[in-house]
Amino acid sequence: MTHAFQAPKGTRDFYPPDMAVRRHLESVWRSVSINHGFEEVDGPTFEHLELYTVKSGPGIVSELFSFRRAGGKTEYALRPEFTPTLGRMVASAIKRLSPPVKWFSIPTMFRAERPQRGRLREHVQWNVDVVGDASPAAELEVLAVLIGVLRRFGLTDRDVTIKLSHRQVVTELLLGAGLDEARLPAAFDLLDRRDKLPAAEFDERAATLGLDAGTLEVFRPGGQSRIDPAGVSEHFGQLLSALDDAGLASWYTTDFGIVRGLAYYTGTVFEVHATSGRERAIAGGGRYDGLVELFGGPPTPAVGVAMGDVVLRLVLEETGRLSTPETYLPRPDVFVINLLETTGLRDRTVAELRDAGLHARHSHRATKKLGKLLSEADQLRARFAVILGREAEEGRAVVKDLAAAKEEEITLDTLATTLRDRCHAKPEDQP
């Protein structure tokens, strides 16, 4: 009895075109991170469950996939985020690391929640962290690589905005507005939910906390565009100046309605949003100076950001920055067409081309109709077609440049080296 299996809820099968898009995203993340001087790390896909409950409390357990080995009692959990692993890794290796540590990773993450738009149970997430630098220079490095990635994807400061905030600034603004200190958590929670609540309900809840509508204007995007450096947060003021000096002013706006739910953020917090406003945050991050210490290391300042592939892809599609998935598949350098009755020459030719480092393919169809085979080469978007036909008797093959629609005869002896040189001379034309 056969049984039709389906992928588990909230997971994805990556068939070749989707896998090619995923590799495109990952390659942008990776190459920009490296250009900015970050080094790639990874950790285990699952950790001890306590690694997450220590940081987020027991309530987190219902949000993640946890399990134990059959017969064992140790509890594990598939990683729902990378920051605890990073904190653990830094804490245990801090003595042989020379700060600032600049690491990035591209791990898969898991969460047990119900899937919805922009939110699945398994996704790929780019993480970047600067550990060991308490100055605004650390935030600047993280935001610079973040903007570098956005730009490389073709996004502009008109497509996306980084909403910058600072928890101490938010705290001071709330207290300054007359909020009772005991009500700070409730106020943070309310600010976090502003976009989800009807305006009237938001105002009503704010009023019960003792906050009037006028006071709340400062918590809107762009509200209070500059913080007095000598006032609320010198650190935040310096960060804004550094961003402006680096020429990145157009990429951010202050938004003190951004507080981020994570308890471990200690200062700067930020989110990247599409200006369309229709999607969840593309990326989020901030400063978490207490995390390494929490995992047994010395007090160590840190700043990080994370960007998931799901929302990113939605935004790239919405803004027209992603072409059809098929165009991300690797293009063959050479498509060998065999018009001869035997396959020996074809197989030797393909082998030589591959040995020369070229991406070489041939048809698996039985037809000898040249038109059909050229059509197949065209569909695969091959650069060159090599036709093995009657010229082979004189030791030559027809080489056709498929884009230029030009062809010439080349001796079989020099075929591999000639094509290798031509393909490598061409710039990468992946989209």
Added chain:
RNA sequence: GCGACUGUAGCUCAGUUGGCAGAGCACCUGGUUGUGGUCCAGGAAGUCGGGGGUUCGAGUCCCCUCAGUCGCCCCA
């Protein structure tokens, strides 16, 4: 955990008050000898998500179930 909506060909979908399951795209073959996005002709292709019920008869109506999507909760 709660709610709404949607499941028909590989893809996007149509299918009237229940009456023989369709279109476009894609695919395959041909339009006689070795030249690729066009054109013409033909062809293949579906347990109508699954199960049960009502009926002479169900893609269509009713119940259950599975899956997906979008919200709520939660959010790393």
